[in-house]
Amino acid sequence: MSALKDYSKEKLLFLKEELESQYNDYKAQGLKLDMSRGKPGSDQLAVSNGLLDAITSKDWEDDASNHSLEYRNYGLLTGIIECKEIFAKLLKVPVNNVIVCGNSSLNMMFDYITQCMLTGSGGKPWKDQQDIKFLCPSPGYDRHFAICEYYGIKLIPVDMTATGPDMDAVEELVKDPTVKGMFCVPKYSNPTGITYTPEVVDRIAAMTPAADDFRIIWDNAYIIHDLEEHGDKLDNIFDVLKKYGHEDMVIEFTSTSKISFPGAGVAVLAASDKNIEMIKSRMSIQTIGYDKLNQFRHVKFYKDVAGIKNHMKLHRNILAPKFKAVINEFENSLGKYAIATWTKPKGGYFISLDVMEGTAKRVYQLCKDGGVTLTTVGATFPYGYDPKDQNIRIAPSYPPVDELMTATKLLCICVKLAAIEKLLAEME
């Protein structure tokens, strides 16, 4: 068999008829499947159930001298020390450069950008600067883009390459003093799954943007979320920044949302002394403290970094087969037609599927009508606009394997159908 683009009109029409028949069989099943969000499945939630038993009232009876007694009360704005120590080790930064908050790193990022808007990131408040912009490696994470859009910060797309953001473009763009920052998911990037290479991390750390209040949101969401025993390695950004004296340029975030529970985990940031001071001074007005009992629950459940890493193997055992199943189906069903490419990530939560240019929206619609919800096409690009109309973010984690396989099979049919429709239209 050869590439679909080399098919004659007759062969295309014949294949189309066959695929439409398969499509209608699926449609008749009245499916309701969802591959749209990077949401852990119930099998994954179950592996963290022990967290719910990690602290009980007994912990407050056995040892009245225990200082954790007071974790029930007000105070400890930046988090409990045992929890800060674990994250400091995980992120390889000093414990004083870590703040542990509530259940959502997205919330912490939103609050940080909000702080920059109203009180500045080091210079004038961003609200008082005209036409400010953010660099958005694309495809990227829609919720990052949404924060900027909400505040009227202009989104500048930068291409994601196989090694990280297109650094030639980034280095050029930061010469503009209205460019105030950049969103990065440096490891197992959402959705392409790539990890920034040491060279890219070094070029990022070495930058001297025209705006001296330029800030990088380093969203290390998938820091230990490997799908293979030997996952990708990401250089520690703060070590590299130090080389250049640029520690103030980056705020790093991570969370246990995809380690313990998405709804009830613990989120954390790491930053330079100066940035920590600015963030703390806002936090001291914002709250008396975050939920320290949930922090303590995590400490008791995981004990240390090794405990977290061991726990991640349980997630890997569930997730890896799902990713493998989807990728196998892509290879079997799409490979020979040369109409699509896809990533084979070593970690993270997504497979990035590039279908034939100009057909992603059509694929989305066909899937939707067939009963499979995909991530909205364009969502992975600033302003929801995929210039090539070709990227589809696949989230294999949530459905059980059998549903996932059904959804993937239907998806492959739709990818082929949309490609044939396009090729036939071009023949007119």
Added chain:
Amino acid sequence: MSALKDYSKEKLLFLKEELESQYNDYKAQGLKLDMSRGKPGSDQLAVSNGLLDAITSKDWEDDASNHSLEYRNYGLLTGIIECKEIFAKLLKVPVNNVIVCGNSSLNMMFDYITQCMLTGSGGKPWKDQQDIKFLCPSPGYDRHFAICEYYGIKLIPVDMTATGPDMDAVEELVKDPTVKGMFCVPKYSNPTGITYTPEVVDRIAAMTPAADDFRIIWDNAYIIHDLEEHGDKLDNIFDVLKKYGHEDMVIEFTSTSKISFPGAGVAVLAASDKNIEMIKSRMSIQTIGYDKLNQFRHVKFYKDVAGIKNHMKLHRNILAPKFKAVINEFENSLGKYAIATWTKPKGGYFISLDVMEGTAKRVYQLCKDGGVTLTTVGATFPYGYDPKDQNIRIAPSYPPVDELMTATKLLCICVKLAAIEKLLAEME
């Protein structure tokens, strides 16, 4: 015995010597006592320990069809329905007008004011309006004032009376369109303990401020925090607002910080349909959802409003004797000298002590040197400035009764000493 101001110089000097001797005896003990913050004591924390056992991993084994299964995952931005229902009943508002968030109502207020700054409360963003102001019934809650100060919102003090804020003053002040809002603790007000009368609530609801984006932060922090079996009654603000069609003017907040655990409770807001929509649209960018497991923990522990009210009796049994002890000591030790007045609140967390004008700072310093930390004098007023230098906020909840009694005795000595010093100085 007569009022201290009628004492001769000789009698004052004699009494001073006696008090100084008592003061030095206390000082020699090297005390380290704290009456500064409205923080529950460990005896109060203990009554909520059952919350820690309210949900366990078993809840996720017994009934796989239970929809609470998914409370571990992402989603449900405005809170879990069972929790919203309880708070809707407690606040007497429809469930759709309630949002349950994380552990801190202060954080929710901060986020709301932030939202008003950046995107407006209904009109132009507050950041784009010049010289905006907030009314601050005083004495009041220092953390409310701090939010305004942080954003450069000018604080306008309004006198607290025995019935609520001085409404003649408020009605006059809201004629200024730069006055954008007001902070209220309508029940067991911090620190005076007074509850707004029906007339005051009605006058507040009836107001038509010149600024149509005027917003009242109705911080109902002590909604069921009675110290007596029959506590104060506060009219439901939303019922009264409805009479005037002014539902958009008020955002109500409360939390379980002083019901369950200060560090790990659940916070909630109630607002009009229009305000709920605006808040939700910000929240949908800010986070995927708050900690639903902690919400569920509270639902399982308290079950319903009656459960919460019963639980509050446990707090009352601990708190009421502490308040009584302090007030008795004031009566015995200060009463006859006519140099101070104090509140006898039916609920809340504070006793407001007015010492002789111009002596509060001196009392604070004497106490500090003697080993007792009081709330910073002036903290209960905008910009930390008490114009009469006479108000001291007493927080009796945190120390055990014996320590509380020691601290109160020392405080009374300091109140008398400072008054004598002042009277003697006036005789020079």
